[in-house]
Amino acid sequence: MAKDHEFGFETLCLHAGALPDPATASRVTPIYQTSSYVFDSADHAASLFNLQTFGNIYTRISNPTTAVFEERMAALENGRAGLAVSSGMAASTIALLTLLEQGDHIVAARTLYGGTHSLLDFNFKRFGIEATLVDADDPAAYAAAIRPNTKVVYAETIGNPVINVLDIAGVADVAHDAGVPLMIDNTFPTPYLCRPFDWGADIVIHSATKFLGGHGTTIGGVIVESGKFPWDNGKFPGMTEPSAGYHGVRFYETFGDFGYSMRARLEQLRVLGSALSPFNSFLLLQGIETLPVRMDRHCANALAVAQYLVDHPLVEWVRYPGLAGDPYYALAQKYVPKGASGILSFGIRGGQAAGARFIESVQFLSHLANVGDAKTLVIHPASTTHRQMSEEQQIAAGVAPDMVRLSVGLETLDDILWDLDQALHQSQR
Amino acid sequence: MNVDDFRGDIPTLQRVLGNARTIAVVGLSRNWERPSNFAAKYMQEHGYRIIPVNPVYDEVLGERCYKDLTEIPEPVDMVDVFRKPADLPPILEQTLAIGAKTLWLQIGVIDLAVAERARAAGLEVVMDRCVKIEHARLFGGLNFVGVNTRVISSHRMKTIHN
Secondary structure, rough: OOOOOOHHHHHHHHHHOOOOOOOOOOOOOOOOOOOEOOOOOOOHHHHHHOOOOOOOOOOOOOOOHHHHHHHHHHHHOOOOOEEEEOOOOOOOOHHHOOOOOOOOEEEEEEEHHHHHHHHHHOHHHHHHHHOEEEEOHHOOOOOOOOOOEEEEEEEEEEEOOOOEOOOOHHHHHHHHHHHOEEEOOOOOHHHHHHOOHHHHOOEEEEOOOOOOOOOOOOEEEEEEEEEOOOOOOOOOOOHHOOOOOOOOOOHHHHHHHHHHHHHHHHHHHHHOOOOOOOOHHHHHHHHHHHHHHHHHHHHHHHHHHHHHHOOOOOOOEEEEOOOOOOOOOOHHHOOOOOOOOEEEEEEOOOOOHHHHHHHHHHHOEEEEEOOOOOOOOOEHHHHHOOOOOHHHHHHHHOOOOOOEEEOOOOOOOOHHHHHHHHHHHHHOO | OHHHHHHOOHHHHHHHHHHEEEEEOOOOOOOOHHHHHHHHHHHHOOOOEEEEEEEOOOOOOOOOOOOHHOOOOOOOOEEEEEOHHHHHHHEEEEEEEEOOOOEEEOOOOOOOHHHHHHHHHEEEEEOOOOOHHHHHHHHHOOOHOOOOOOOOOOOOOOOOOO
């Protein structure tokens, strides 16, 4: 018997999930801008609600345009199934809440994105879910923090804003030794640069707002499961016992290797309500079509910018994992060999005041709090996102007063370098 | 030969599911939450004639239930098995005796020797796959809920019996 052909990543970016529309033969995935779907009969409705047949009921639960985005992300991550949600924060929230209840515990990297840090350290804490934040670089630190009630290990492939690269395989071993899944925020690399499932991760989440959408138009998020985690290992009765949250369904028995996604969809997304708009799904699909070519250029431009800044007299230090000599260079060579994504940071001579002047002096680089846009973005965390902190607190959070973060875009490289150089000179006045 | 040689590539599964009309389900449970009932009800709703085979019941899913395959008084295209692997040898004999074209062994119902004998005897064999999941993967359903169907095509999905 012949094996099915394995399609390449670029082909999947254009085609996965998107057969021509079954109703109209439209080659582009249509925007199914509808809240609801008719039932053919009372029996059909009952079958749908019982999950005995697959079909759409209400766009808060599923939508044909969004389903294409979900399947495409599952294919790109080489996973079993995807679930789209309204933002990256909705993705981490729903992905975690699917597995956690009061009294449970999370082990997570200390270098998390600020929003995720708040989720674990403030929002979840209010409901009796505790998190231990550990040295992101040391698998032994994760192992030491595991408790009997730990249900998940959580980290980022590339951390934000420290731009540290995770030893995914090392941390996956720690999680699996404890019988819990490793959940990875893979936003910065995208699956083009790194597929965490290849290294043992079990669940991947994304802020699709960043490189996936790629053009700064759309807030969105997605959760993907590998389909390989053994949910019947005794630690996850919510996966194996009848669900009080949905008609007594046993999610793992009924849906097998996509049972986690179905549980996240029906117990969490259905109730919490953070569904992705079909129009946003369309925009994200459009972005993903060109993901590989964009990421190659983001990486090439970021490396060139990093090399330029290393030699610049007004720059104290540069952090980019793709730069030889960076503390994370070896891990980057292993986990993101095609390139270390588009985000880098550097220290400006003159500290916080010079940083603020630099930001005000850029001509076309955009001062805003996003990353992964086609346009080059720049922010000075100490005077914006982290300005409420003391200098000591900023340093503890990995945000030095002189630190400028760049998300390198797709403009002409010489123009990016020109704007950086002129703004660096303005910053010293 | 290993189990992968019997899981079926996409064209094989499309042909097997596309050609079958009558499916005898061996080990079909009457309990609606059991996987066998879930799968058979799904196939029934998608236009297949389901013939239950289980010595415990007289009727399942509104169809007369038979004690074994040889009792079925009409032609059967596919035999779908929800039994433990040890029960397979007589099921294979009966499948051949009634002239069914396909022997489909559900997820976990794995016996390489039986599968090889069945194929050598001219049967189409699919092993370690769920008939409902594969139908929903290839003819519509799983793609509604974000499952990676691995179907890449510039042709519309052939929705059958639906």
